[in-house]
Amino acid sequence: MVTLTGCGKSSAVDQSAISAGQLLAEKGRGAVPGCVACHGAHGEGIEAAGYPRLAGLNSGYIEKQLKDLARELPPAGVVIESVARDYSKTPRLYSDLTVFSPGLRHDDIMSPIAKHLSETDIHNLAAYFASLSYTAKPVAADFQVLERGQDLALRGKPEYGLPACVSCHAPDGEGFGADFPPLAGQPVMYTVNQINKWQLGQRDNDNLGLMKAVSDQLTDADKLNVAAYYANRSLVVKGQ
Amino acid sequence: MKKLVFLFMVGALNIGHAAELPQTEVRVDTHEARASIPTSLTREKAIRQIPAISPGEYFVPPDVGDIPTSKYGDMVKLGRNIFIDTQHYAKRYVGNGLNCSNCHLQEGRKAYAAPLWAAYPMYPEFRNKTRDVVTFEARVQDCFRFSMNGIAPTLDSPEIKAITSYAHWLSTGAPFNKELPGRGFARLGKPRDPTPINGEKLYKESCASCHSLDGQGQKFTNRDGYMFPPLWGKDSFNHGAGMSSVKSCAQFSKANMPLGKGWTLTDMEAWDVCTYIWLQDRPWDPRFGWFFNIFAPPTGGN
Numbered sequence: 001m002v003t004l005t006g007c008g009k010s011s012a013v014d015q016s017a018i019s020a021g022q023l024l025a026e027k028g029r030g031a032v033p034g035c036v037a038c039h040g041a042h043g044e045g046i047e048a049a050g051y052p053r054l055a056g057l058n059s060g061y062i063e064k065q066l067k068d069l070a071r072e073l074p075p076a077g078v079v080i081e082s083v084a085r086d087y088s089k090t091p092r093l094y095s096d097l098t099v100f101s102p103g104l105r106h107d108d109i110m111s112p113i114a115k116h117l118s119e120t121d122i123h124n125l126a127a128y129f130a131s132l133s134y135t136a137k138p139v140a141a142d143f144q145v146l147e148r149g150q151d152l153a154l155r156g157k158p159e160y161g162l163p164a165c166v167s168c169h170a171p172d173g174e175g176f177g178a179d180f181p182p183l184a185g186q187p188v189m190y191t192v193n194q195i196n197k198w199q200l201g202q203r204d205n206d207n208l209g210l211m212k213a214v215s216d217q218l219t220d221a222d223k224l225n226v227a228a229y230y231a232n233r234s235l236v237v238k239g240q
Numbered sequence: 241m242k243k244l245v246f247l248f249m250v251g252a253l254n255i256g257h258a259a260e261l262p263q264t265e266v267r268v269d270t271h272e273a274r275a276s277i278p279t280s281l282t283r284e285k286a287i288r289q290i291p292a293i294s295p296g297e298y299f300v301p302p303d304v305g306d307i308p309t310s311k312y313g314d315m316v317k318l319g320r321n322i323f324i325d326t327q328h329y330a331k332r333y334v335g336n337g338l339n340c341s342n343c344h345l346q347e348g349r350k351a352y353a354a355p356l357w358a359a360y361p362m363y364p365e366f367r368n369k370t371r372d373v374v375t376f377e378a379r380v381q382d383c384f385r386f387s388m389n390g391i392a393p394t395l396d397s398p399e400i401k402a403i404t405s406y407a408h409w410l411s412t413g414a415p416f417n418k419e420l421p422g423r424g425f426a427r428l429g430k431p432r433d434p435t436p437i438n439g440e441k442l443y444k445e446s447c448a449s450c451h452s453l454d455g456q457g458q459k460f461t462n463r464d465g466y467m468f469p470p471l472w473g474k475d476s477f478n479h480g481a482g483m484s485s486v487k488s489c490a491q492f493s494k495a496n497m498p499l500g501k502g503w504t505l506t507d508m509e510a511w512d513v514c515t516y517i518w519l520q521d522r523p524w525d526p527r528f529g530w531f532f533n534i535f536a537p538p539t540g541g542n
Contacts, residue, residue, distance in 0.1 A: 151304070155349065161350070162500070163499050214500045
């Protein structure tokens with residue numbers, strides 16, 4: 001309520017959210033370990049272990065991911081028709097029927113932690129990590145790998161209808177809005193793992209299923225090349 | 241004989257009953273929990289066929305790294321820069337917020353997004369729009385005038401020369417004066433007359449998250465220009481542009497939109513959503529005089 005009505009107080013509220021988030025991120029609480037243990041003291045992530053950086057990410061994106069990680073996977077035993085019904089024969093009944101994914105993301109480490117976080121915790125953590133500045137440390141990679149990664153990042157595969165990464169993740173891979181996270185400055189292993197998860201069906205929380213469609217077209221070499229290219233980019237992010 | 245058949249049937253039923261679970265149940269231990277629920281199996285999408293592209297189906301233009309190191313190569317590079325960053329490299333000829341590559345996707349390489357490699361070898365060509373035979377250069381001029389809502393560069397300007405060089409280089413190895421698969425836009429059927437009511441619903445559902453609800457696209461926060469191009473409004477193409485026609489827009493959207501999920505709209509959905517877009521306000525057609533444009537604006541302006 002305060003954030004909605006108090007126009008003058010909004011920055012103060014943000015400050016309190018940020019400091020509460022910082023406290024939680026550094027100290028942890030009960031079953032929730034401190035975020036700094038894996039995501040680095042300033043949210044910069046751990047390149048070698050593939051733990052993603054959180055510093056300077058869009059707060060809306062962080063909030064959504066934590067909520068999706070906390071969500072239960074659908075119960076086993078759901079039957080999906082393997083033979084599609086001809087819905088066009090009964091347009092009145094089915095024309096307005098659209099199924100949206102509630103946003104599901106599973107991770108062996110993060111999911112149990114996210115389940116212990118309250119809505120306020122999630123908001124505070126997102127505000128804190130979004131407020132952090134970040135300067136990427138480019139990771140060296142093989143020249144040919146970078147060249148192929150760049151080709152995929154800037155042009156995609158037009159002959160197969162695969163769009164370029166830059167067309168949604170912004171020209172330098174710095175990400176855009178709450179739907180399109182940054183690729184630059186993320187560990188290679190993290191990027192590859194996420195694409196693997198889409199391919200295996202362990203992650204389904206992307207806008208319009210765009211990333212699912214893209215992931216399905218990426219080969220193992222594509223994933224490595226493009227992840228190495230973006231880990232190699234330099235990037236400076238100013239906290240919000 | 242009858243008795244034998246009866247006995248056989250009873251036996252079969254008994255065996256079947258003992259061996260199988262009822263069809264409606266799925267054993268939990270054989271079913272893995274998955275996060276991806278079939279969001280694509282909606283509406284008529286369940287019976288939709290998304291074509292798989294096989295290698296060699298479309299022409300593959302040369303690699304950017306293979307641009308020759310010569311005066312010609314420099315012109316090609318300038319042309320590529322103009323093409324993907326028109327706002328910067330041809331700023332004085334552009335009257336809106338678009339780049340060439342907003343429609344000619346992936347640097348003019350994407351099949352069914354008016355790829356340059358399929359267009360260049362076809363010119364000079366008769367155009368219905370002008371009822372005349374036009375050269376490639378004159379055609380590029382029209383892009384600036386209508387799609388970019390700007391001023392046409394003269395035929396001897398470096399911008400036209402550079403874009404022509406880029407198209408020439410992209411067409412390296414393409415057959416001359418022969419229609420290639422992937423040329424222009426996709427071909428569509430039209431099962432019924434399109435309705436903007438359905439189009440508005442579709443727009444809000446699948447287009448608005450990038451092009452924004454008011455169709456004005458989304459601007460960068462850390463630099464000039466648009467991340468996602470505006471579809472209508474003052475920073476978009478004008479009423480004389482090809483993309484302003486419902487047909488071209490629908491053909492483009494069918495093969496390319498939402499980005500990365502081409503061919504997932506039905507033909508009718510593409511028509512509907514483009515009819516909704518066509519109804520919105522955008523800059524006037526420069527072929528009409530200012531008087532006509534102000535006092536008799538094109539139908540559909542709001």
